[in-house]
Amino acid sequence: MNNDREDFWDKQSFVIITDNTKPAMKYTIDELNKRGKEVYIFDLSANPNKGDIKSVDDIPYNVENAVLGITTSNPADFVQALKNRGCSNFWIHWRTETPEIEDIKDHDIQIIKGKCPMMYLGKDFSIHGLHRSIAKFAGKY
Template sequence: MRNKLEDVDEFLSHRRVALVGASHDDKDFSRMVMRELLDRGYDVVPVNPGGGLIEGRAACAEIGAIEPPVEAAIVMTPPQVTEQIVRACAAAGVQRVWLHRGVGQGAVSAPAVQACQELGIRVIAGECPLMFLPNAGIVHRLHRLAKQIAGSYPARA
């Protein structure tokens, strides 16, 4: 399955998103993603089973606890639990899911992608949203360029 730029654009048009797998460790990459989105005006709701504050925002223990509900979720969990997260997203009415991948497997798993397809969830599998943000940092622009050169960058339909 190759991601489409239209799906990326549509996902990023949602200004209120959940970040499932937001870490309490301020050096974790999920925190960088959250800060970048916040800096660009997104209303990011962190989701972490431990709750607490993340980037000064109250973290929900699960996606179904977010009030009011979100329409889109970035998933940054280990791939072993991603299918379970996708199913929780569907139960919470979330119809757009981004399975993050920067380096390595990220949150992507075949069962999670299949669950998205079965549940009618629009999925972006295996990309880093920071590559697609305007004025992305140099590392993210280089990541985008490398994917374009390799032919693995999402295409327009």
């Protein structure tokens, strides 16, 4: 039986907001690309890759999901801007939650927080698969 966290990854389009402080964000991008998903990367670091999005205004309208793994900026600052562009599903990487994220109470959006994306995207025979098994066993999946 799927849960909201598993269903999140079934969507087709994603914007990934990273500042390169969370290594799992690169793995998330790689895995989504392998699965044939439409992936847009907004890199807030000092050295974004050529072709990465440079501002929220460059994110296409109606991207279904946003994954935020940033520690140098407040992820809550991006939620409303992305909602205005038609995004309604947000994944806030564990240990990047802020009080402002906790304060968002908007019934038109879904925010998943406190989980690493790779626990749901990682292969079974990997450190992420082991983490997933432990989380399931502990009832924290």
